[in-house]
Amino acid sequence: MPCVYEYSRPALTVDCVVFGFDGGDLQVLLIRRGLEPFKDRWALPGGFVHLDETLDEAARRELAEETGLREVFLEQLHTFGAVERDPRERVVSVAYFALVKPTAATAATDAAEAEWFPVASIPPLAFDHAEIFAAALARLRGKLRYDPLGFELLPPKFTLSQLQGLYEAVLGTALDKRNFRKKVLGFDLLVPLNEKHRDGAHRPAQLFRFDPAKYRRLKKQGFLFEL
């Protein structure tokens, strides 16, 4: 049923930059477009906002529909409103960034046209999605310095090597092992578990979990993770 308004208005969409970590690379989840414009080009999952749902609900619905992902960490990033960003008509898009634990990430691989790409080698993207992706990556890198968001990308139990690997993958730089451990443990955010991680020929490694109560306290007083 067509809708009539007194004044013209932009269309409103949501787009999601979904990050995952496979233990080696930081990855982003893309979908292949089936329709014009940019048919067959890779794009961020997203779509139009319905009148009866909030922006967060729209982002979660589109993510579930297009990638099969549910129960992810989702945060609003920025709203993109360049006049010519969509060749069809004026479209304003509220962008989100999402962080996915490895356990949930496998669901997405079932979605027909969804695929994970290492952030260092993503294909050309539709619309202004390369710009949205760059903003999301910058936000993730920035937040990792004063907000241990990275835990959202790790399994519930992890080793310090896994944590360091994640920081290295996000920041795109190698970190000194001894220095990293000292700093991470200095924040008193990690709870050592009575379990070890066994990985082939390696020496069993101490497993940790993240302490949400300590995290909230630390966040309130402000901190900076200098690397």
Add this chain to the structure above:
Amino acid sequence: MPCVYEYSRPALTVDCVVFGFDGGDLQVLLIRRGLEPFKDRWALPGGFVHLDETLDEAARRELAEETGLREVFLEQLHTFGAVERDPRERVVSVAYFALVKPTAATAATDAAEAEWFPVASIPPLAFDHAEIFAAALARLRGKLRYDPLGFELLPPKFTLSQLQGLYEAVLGTALDKRNFRKKVLGFDLLVPLNEKHRDGAHRPAQLFRFDPAKYRRLKKQGFLFEL
């Protein structure tokens, strides 16, 4: 001329939380609504996004039209999309926060229905503007810790007392003078000028300006202003 669309779409607006500092209180600029809904209630300056302007342009245009302010520091804050936030119909609003130097702030007082209020005593606001205001204040407080944005609220030349007064007004807490000076000067962000500020009976105070090049370097390497 009425507009016809295949699917219904939300209306899109921008709203601006404008902060100023008068040397004593942190203040916010509000306008009194002339029309229903919320007629005569105070509200954030803002309005509908036109098809041929970006979101930033819409925010600057509305600010100029409703408050007379131009050339302000403006940053996108968050997009608010609760389903029932406007009693008339679905309206999604892209919120901005703006910082105004005292020299520019006086322009706004010429606007018919615009008025500055100390943030500690703002009147009841229209729509969800109290929520938007709270989010802007939280952002300003948070950013002051790792981004010396506060300089946008000071005159180009300022004393350490004025800078401390601003931090106290934004954070809503008294700070130890000796400690504050030591920390601020420790960042090597301020350039002492060959000028003193004379204020009645007080001893003439050293004037400083902010060094943008040093600021950019510091921001890149990350820092936290612990108070």
